[in-house]
Amino acid sequence: MFKDLDPILHSQLRLAVMSLLISVKEAEFTFLKEQTNATAGNLSVQIQKLKEAGYIDVIKQFKDNYPQTICKITASGITAFEVYVKNLQSYLSVNK
Amino acid sequence: MGTEEKQLSERESLELITMMINKAKNAYYETGVSAIMWGSVIAVCALERLAELQFGYRLPFDIYLLTFVAIIPQVYISIKESKERKVKSYDEVYMDYVWLAFGICIFLMIFIVNVTFNAWEPMAEEYQKLTGHPPQYRFQEFIHPLFLLLYGLPTFITGAACKFKPMLWGGIFCWVCCIVALFTPIKIDLLLTAASAVMAWLIPGIVIEKEYRQYKKEQATINV
Numbered sequence: 001m002f003k004d005l006d007p008i009l010h011s012q013l014r015l016a017v018m019s020l021l022i023s024v025k026e027a028e029f030t031f032l033k034e035q036t037n038a039t040a041g042n043l044s045v046q047i048q049k050l051k052e053a054g055y056i057d058v059i060k061q062f063k064d065n066y067p068q069t070i071c072k073i074t075a076s077g078i079t080a081f082e083v084y085v086k087n088l089q090s091y092l093s094v095n096k
Numbered sequence: 097m098g099t100e101e102k103q104l105s106e107r108e109s110l111e112l113i114t115m116m117i118n119k120a121k122n123a124y125y126e127t128g129v130s131a132i133m134w135g136s137v138i139a140v141c142a143l144e145r146l147a148e149l150q151f152g153y154r155l156p157f158d159i160y161l162l163t164f165v166a167i168i169p170q171v172y173i174s175i176k177e178s179k180e181r182k183v184k185s186y187d188e189v190y191m192d193y194v195w196l197a198f199g200i201c202i203f204l205m206i207f208i209v210n211v212t213f214n215a216w217e218p219m220a221e222e223y224q225k226l227t228g229h230p231p232q233y234r235f236q237e238f239i240h241p242l243f244l245l246l247y248g249l250p251t252f253i254t255g256a257a258c259k260f261k262p263m264l265w266g267g268i269f270c271w272v273c274c275i276v277a278l279f280t281p282i283k284i285d286l287l288l289t290a291a292s293a294v295m296a297w298l299i300p301g302i303v304i305e306k307e308y309r310q311y312k313k314e315q316a317t318i319n320v
Binding site: 005010011012015016019020022023024025026027028030031034035036063064085088089091092 | 104106107109110112113115116117119120121123179182183184185186188189
């Protein structure tokens with residue numbers, strides 16, 4: 001029996017952000033923006049959704065008098081990502 | 097990726113995950129400046145000490161004090177590099193700890209060697225007084241293999257973990273020199289130390305720096 005794919009992760013930009021964050025300890029907002037080619041506004045909205053779901057931590061601070069936003073994946077974010085990938089794989093193996 | 101909430105097929109999702117993980121993997125770049133600096137400093141110190149022994153002169157200060165002076169630019173480089181980084185990888189964090197532990201071990205080793213030498217020296221003098229000839233075992237002969245042993249450790253780990261062959265071979269080269277230096281006189285030990293510094297740090301540092309410059313050039317082309 002198939003489990004539904006996590007709707008929080010099953011969207012292009014949020015999944016891209018989570019895939020980037022799963023591979024690193026932490027990343028700046030500007031890095032995520034560069035890698036995903038998303039607009040700052042759209043990325044902010046999606047990051048907020050991931051934060052509300054408890055999948056990422058967002059740290060806002062100042063670096064050389066400029067605001068800096070750092071994102072890092074949480075333990076529940078890692079679990080959700082792993083479950084999502086597992087479910088994806090089970091879908092794909094049946095559709096083969 | 098400008099469209100909001102775009103739904104993906106299962107295959108697209110998996111492709112996107114793979115692509116982003118690869119992007120994150122390739123996002124981390126070392127500048128190589130630290131490796132070049134430490135490779136040069138250690139090589140210069142060893143070769144200068146060798147010149148002192150070979151030509152029978154002494155500088156008014158211990159050349160190895162240069163390694164303490166080099167900590168100042170190292171701190172500056174580390175702060176500058178960490179400010180420029182937009183992403184912190186797990187590899188980078190572990191490697192930072194490995195090199196920090198190496199730095200601590202080197203200073204502990206210097207301390208141990210000095211304490212041991214101070215205890216050994218009066219015994220050697222007394223032995224010479226009693227027997228009329230110096231002891232066969234000279235403490236100084238065994239200092240360089242100990243340091244070469246340490247040099248190889250973080251270099252090998254970094255080379256293996258980052259899949260960077262010049263450093264992997266550099267680390268192995270240090271250990272080979274460590275064994276050879278056990279059986280060679282001090283002058284050869286110094287030569288082996290300089291060669292190890294060049295092989296383990298200077299050459300890999302130059303390779304990294306070249307790759308970093310190439311990466312910067314590519315980034316500049318993309319951003320135009």
